[in-house]
Amino acid sequence: MQKPPFTALAAVYDAIMADVEYGHWADFVLTYANDGGLEVRSALDLACGTGGFTLELWRAGFRVHGVDGSLEMLEVARERLPAEVTLSLGDLRTFELPDPLRGNSFDLVTCVFDSLNNLLTPADLGAALARARAQLRSGGLLACDLNTRLGVRELWEENAIEGLAATPEGREVHYHWTHHYDPEGDVGIVQAFCRIEDSQGDLQEFVEEHRERGYDPADLEPLLRRAGFARWEIVEYPDYAPPTPETPRIWVFAWA
Known part of the structure; x- marks a missing residue:
């Protein structure tokens, strides 16, 4: 009965998470990108899971690739997503893109639904941020959310x-x-x-x-700096307000 994380859950994940506002999250991210002058043509969705947010990126008209560490979740995503959305298995800290995409640089990299909180040490989170930065073109944007320590x-x-x-x-x-x-x-x-x-x-x-593990803005800023991001902003959803000590979840927008 005991199963590893994100294995048996894949078959029922979308049923349980039917009310998740992926479309609103996509609007939130893309509004920020557009207001920052970023023209998005390609997007990489990390920890894409069953593809809920990935689908919203495709609907926005982008060339999209998804990466996830769970084969079971990716199998559900493959059934859900159009064939032109490509997918690959990989660890957030160490993933390599498949050969047709290797060496490509994306305009936008996303990682949503507190997926980064599954990395339980700052070193692991830093490695994931560095891998995300490596996939961005100069001037590209990473958009991700994390639960804070309070959250x-x-x-x-x-x-x-x-x-x-x-x-x-x-x-x-x-x-x-x-x-x-x-x-x-x-x-x-x-x-x-x-x-x-x-x-x-x-x-x-x-x-x-x-x-x-929860991460506060003060935990994230040195990791973003070491990962090579040029600048970043940490805000609340949905109004882009600065977080407070009572904020349970934060969004990070980091520019390459």
Whole structure:
């Protein structure tokens, strides 16, 4: 029943996350890019998962490539995305693009839905930022979001979420996810329990454990500098306001 992160979850991820506002996030990112004078023709979506945000980038008219560390998530993304959106398996810290794209520079690199928080040390996060910077052309933009330390400590009210969702083929998913903060490890831990009907109507259960470390602006700025970004801005969604100590999630816009 215990599964590695983002494996069994892939099959039910989109059903559980049906209310995620990928379109609004894309508008937020592209408005910032346009206001900064960036003409976007190509985009690289890191930790693309099942392709929800990747699809919005394609709908905006860009040439898009997605990278993710989970083969299971990429298999769902491949079914969801148009054939011209290319995908590859890779670790955020070390990925290499496939041969047809190797050496290309992108106008925009994105990494959303607190994916970078899965990197549990500043060294790992710094490595991922450096890999993202290496894919950008001069003057290109990295757009990403992260949960702050506060956001990881206080992820959900009452530290649990529960509900029912339906897959596209009509199977019912019951999910019960609990969260606690480990002060010794300085990480938030989510136990993601799911129960789903299989094709014969029998119930299957699994649990995945997900760990996140929170990062505040003060943690990020030296990492962005070492990764080679020329300038950056750290803001809140959706109004681009400066974050406060009570901000649970921040957005980073970093220019190459």
